[in-house]
Amino acid sequence: xxxxxxxxxxxxxxxxxxxxxxxxxxxxxxxxxxxxxxxxxxxxxxxxxxxxxxxxxxxxxxxxxxxxxxxxxxxxxxxxxxxxxxxxxxxxxxxxxxxxxxxxxxxxxxxxxxxxxxxxxxxxxxxxxxxxxxxxxxxxxxxxxxxxxxxxxxxxxxxxxxxxxxxxxxxxxxxxxxxxxxxxxxxxxxxxxxxxxxxxxxxxxxxxxxxxxxxxxxxxxxxxxxxxxxxxxxxxxxxxxxxxxxxxxxxxxxxxxxxxxxxxxxxxxxxxxxxxxxxxxxxxxxxxxxxxxxxxxxxxxxxxxxxxxxxxxxxxxxxxxxxxxxxxxxxxxx
Amino acid sequence: xxxxxxxxxxxxxxxxxxxxxxxxxxxxxxxxxxxxxxxxxxxxxxxxxxxxxxxxxxxxxxxxxxxxxxxxxxxxxxxxxxxxxxxxxxxxxxxxxxxxxxxxxxxxxxxxxxxxxxxxxxxxxxxxxxxxxxxxxxxxxxxxxxxxxxxxxxxxxxxxxxxxxxxxxxxxxxxxxxxxxxxxxxxxxxxxxxxxxxxxxxxxxxxxxxxxxxxxxxxxxxxxxxxxxxxxxxxxxxxxxxxxxxxxxxxxxxxxxxxxxxxxxxxxxxxxxxxxxxxxxxxxxxxxxxxxxxxxxxxxxxxxxxxxxxxxxxxxxxxxxxxxxxxxxxxxxxxxxxxxxxxxxxxxxxxxxxxxxxxxxxxxxxxxxxxxxxxxxxxxxxxxxxxxxxxxxxxxxxxxxxxxxxxxxxxxxxxxxxxxxxxxxxxxxxxxxxxxxxxxxxxxxx
Numbered sequence: 001x002x003x004x005x006x007x008x009x010x011x012x013x014x015x016x017x018x019x020x021x022x023x024x025x026x027x028x029x030x031x032x033x034x035x036x037x038x039x040x041x042x043x044x045x046x047x048x049x050x051x052x053x054x055x056x057x058x059x060x061x062x063x064x065x066x067x068x069x070x071x072x073x074x075x076x077x078x079x080x081x082x083x084x085x086x087x088x089x090x091x092x093x094x095x096x097x098x099x100x101x102x103x104x105x106x107x108x109x110x111x112x113x114x115x116x117x118x119x120x121x122x123x124x125x126x127x128x129x130x131x132x133x134x135x136x137x138x139x140x141x142x143x144x145x146x147x148x149x150x151x152x153x154x155x156x157x158x159x160x161x162x163x164x165x166x167x168x169x170x171x172x173x174x175x176x177x178x179x180x181x182x183x184x185x186x187x188x189x190x191x192x193x194x195x196x197x198x199x200x201x202x203x204x205x206x207x208x209x210x211x212x213x214x215x216x217x218x219x220x221x222x223x224x225x226x227x228x229x230x231x232x233x234x235x236x237x238x239x240x241x242x243x244x245x246x247x248x249x250x251x252x253x254x255x256x257x258x259x260x261x262x263x264x265x266x267x268x269x270x271x272x273x274x275x276x277x278x279x280x281x282x283x284x285x286x287x288x289x290x291x292x293x294x295x296x297x298x299x300x301x302x303x304x305x306x307x308x309x310x311x312x313x314x315x316x317x318x319x320x321x322x323x324x325x326x327x328x329x330x331x332x333x334x
Numbered sequence: 335x336x337x338x339x340x341x342x343x344x345x346x347x348x349x350x351x352x353x354x355x356x357x358x359x360x361x362x363x364x365x366x367x368x369x370x371x372x373x374x375x376x377x378x379x380x381x382x383x384x385x386x387x388x389x390x391x392x393x394x395x396x397x398x399x400x401x402x403x404x405x406x407x408x409x410x411x412x413x414x415x416x417x418x419x420x421x422x423x424x425x426x427x428x429x430x431x432x433x434x435x436x437x438x439x440x441x442x443x444x445x446x447x448x449x450x451x452x453x454x455x456x457x458x459x460x461x462x463x464x465x466x467x468x469x470x471x472x473x474x475x476x477x478x479x480x481x482x483x484x485x486x487x488x489x490x491x492x493x494x495x496x497x498x499x500x501x502x503x504x505x506x507x508x509x510x511x512x513x514x515x516x517x518x519x520x521x522x523x524x525x526x527x528x529x530x531x532x533x534x535x536x537x538x539x540x541x542x543x544x545x546x547x548x549x550x551x552x553x554x555x556x557x558x559x560x561x562x563x564x565x566x567x568x569x570x571x572x573x574x575x576x577x578x579x580x581x582x583x584x585x586x587x588x589x590x591x592x593x594x595x596x597x598x599x600x601x602x603x604x605x606x607x608x609x610x611x612x613x614x615x616x617x618x619x620x621x622x623x624x625x626x627x628x629x630x631x632x633x634x635x636x637x638x639x640x641x642x643x644x645x646x647x648x649x650x651x652x653x654x655x656x657x658x659x660x661x662x663x664x665x666x667x668x669x670x671x672x673x674x675x676x677x678x679x680x681x682x683x684x685x686x687x688x689x690x691x692x693x694x695x696x697x698x699x700x701x702x703x704x705x706x707x708x709x710x711x712x713x714x715x716x717x718x719x720x721x722x723x724x725x726x727x728x729x730x731x732x733x734x735x736x737x738x739x740x741x742x743x744x745x746x747x748x749x750x751x752x753x754x755x756x757x758x759x760x761x762x763x764x765x766x767x768x769x770x771x772x773x774x775x776x777x778x779x780x
Contacts, residue, residue: 263479263481263507290480291480291481291483291484292480292481292484293479293480293481294478294479294480294481294482294506294507295479295500295506333500333501333638334500334501334504334506
């Protein structure tokens with residue numbers, strides 16, 4: 001019993017893995033600093049930065065007024081002066097307030113000025129936690145169409161730590177979306193390596209091997225896909241689950257390799273369907289692997305409405321395991 | 335002014351028709367709607383009326399020739415008869431073959447429950463759209479997916495010859511891989527076949543295996559060689575296909591039809607007064623409908639791994655013709671009275687013999703009745719009309735001595751045979767159906 005507790009104590013949550021990455025990067029490089037709302041002594045709305053203010057001081061863990069434009073603008077300016085800022089959006093929904101800084105300044109800087117703006121803008125995204133329309137967003141598609149921004153959304157503690165470190169060390173701006181449903185999810189607890197490691201940006205991972213169809217997804221939807229794959233296996237349908245990990249740049253090779261194997265694909269994401277990143281993935285598969293397709297590519301995504309506050313409505317809005325199973329069943333019978 | 339006479343499209347999915355006979359000669363006067371020529375298509379033979387009144391100025395397509403629908407086959411116009419056959423230069427120009435099928439607009443994909451309704455593809459504006467373009471279902475069957483087309487090309491497989499288990503009978507990757515693995519592929523991607531027959535609308539099926547014996551008669555031998563009619567070819571294809579698709583089993587019951595005779599004698603005069611002829615067929619249909627309701631699996635079909643139970647009971651009636659056989663269908667037979675059934679049977683049989691059936695009147699049957707007893711045959715073992723799963727053969731109806739309560743009695747008896755598809759229907763169920771039918775006939779009441 002004692003041994004088990006000890007073993008559990010050494011395992012970290014998704015959220016703790018992010019904190020470890022921040023701490024270790026700040027220890028490694030004194031140019032790295034954090035900036036955001038309530039991230040100082042309060043430790044942030046989700047306590048991601050808890051303890052870092054005490055460890056690194058107010059100069060490196062900077063509390064700001066409620067202005068995302070100012071946070072990102074200040075981070076961008078500091079980055080131009082040689083720092084490596086990590087800006088926190090209290091909820092990723094409010095990154096829209098910094099849209100101008102990100103799309104008109106940060107993303108274009110390397111192309112305009114010849115050097116990049118190495119900032120990380122991170123924050124909690126996603127629904128399923130009864131956050132309502134202002135605290136559940138998945139804005140990846142807005143930024144996927146702004147060339148010059150990398151977009152990362154991990155689904156495991158190991159990847160969260162390794163990808164955040166890679167993002168901080170990247171010479172260009174990276175948006176780092178943390179699905180808040182995963183922050184303390186028990187099934188994500190895992191023991192991480194003691195040594196320093198990074199997970200390269202732009203590399204997808206096959207989370208489950210399958211032969212009949214591929215589910216391409218990322219973030220919290222990886223677990224919906226895996227649960228659906230379990231159910232599908234009972235029905236004799238073998239689903240492969242590809243976790244993109246990085247949204248931009250898309251790991252086209254891994255996606256295509258899977259589709260060439262299974263010949264059928266579902267693209268699953270939590271953002272609304274219309275204009276969602278699923279359309280981009282689907283189009284890429286069609287362009288590059290048309291002759292390997294045995295059925296149309298199916299998108300499973302949220303409805304084209306804001307995220308509802310009512311729990312039953314939010315459940316209806318979000319893709320559920322049932323939705324994925326239904327789509328996969330129909331697709332495999334196509 | 336002249337009017338083009340075109341090969342009509344006799345029903346969806348019909349791509350071509352054969353001129354069997356011209357009923358008028360060049361120079362003859364014709365009245366609008368007067369029969370002008372006879373055609374034979376995949377589905378029906380029909381007399382085609384003239385679209386206009388005037389003189390038959392020119393026949394462009396001779397008897398025996400097969401042309402795509404919408405091809406101009408003749409010109410009717412105002413003329414002084416045979417002496418004025420000269421068509422205008424424009425009309426004399428060779429008739430272009432209809433354009434190839436337009437590519438299908440993005441097929442609707444009814445997969446995700448979350449999918450918004452697919453945008454309707456804009457309707458093709460061209461009025462002369464060839465039927466071969468077909469429906470989404472047909473395209474799924476004949477074109478499948480990019481992957482399957484690639485595999486088909488690699489192995490020289492004609493996709494329409496593979497049995498599909500996907501949506502609309504679509505050939506899936508596993509279907510074609512299994513077909514190839516089973517040795518279905520030809521040795522090499524052959525040159526395009528001279529004129530691939532359009533796939534029958536009813537069901538896709540594997541083509542005949544190479545015949546073991548292929549006769550090699552030729553002109554000059556002591557034989558007469560004539561091409562099979564389209565109807566003959568279709569019957570040949572469909573019969574062989576059905577034998578291959580279904581696991582045929584027969585069961586034969588002797589039915590006491592004495593009641594039918596009684597009812598017929600009682601009602602015959604009344605029906606005649608109503609302008610209908612009461613034969614045994616409508617009575618048998620009525621009894622069969624009752625038994626089909628009790629055993630709906632005989633009114634079903636197999637689709638991939640699914641069983642499709644049909645809510646409509648549409649009874650096909652095999653009608654022998656001098657030139658072949660056709661099966662007009664009584665739609666909604668369960669909703670008709672004996673009088674209504676009598677009228678339907680009489681009307682369909684009459685129009686079958688005079689080639690005036692509409693294509694839709696030979697489609698959508700759910701169960702078929704045939705009459706091998708008409709020339710005295712005791713019973714037959716008919717072939718199932720795909721995609722149905724059973725067919726009833728009615729043997730000769732005649733008086734026979736039978737033993738009732740240890741006495742020999744004279745009763746009107748008949749052997750009924752049921753051919754059923756053992757893939758779906760087991761012997762016990764088939765026999766229960768026949769026993770039910772036997773009871774229904776023995777107690778038949780109008």
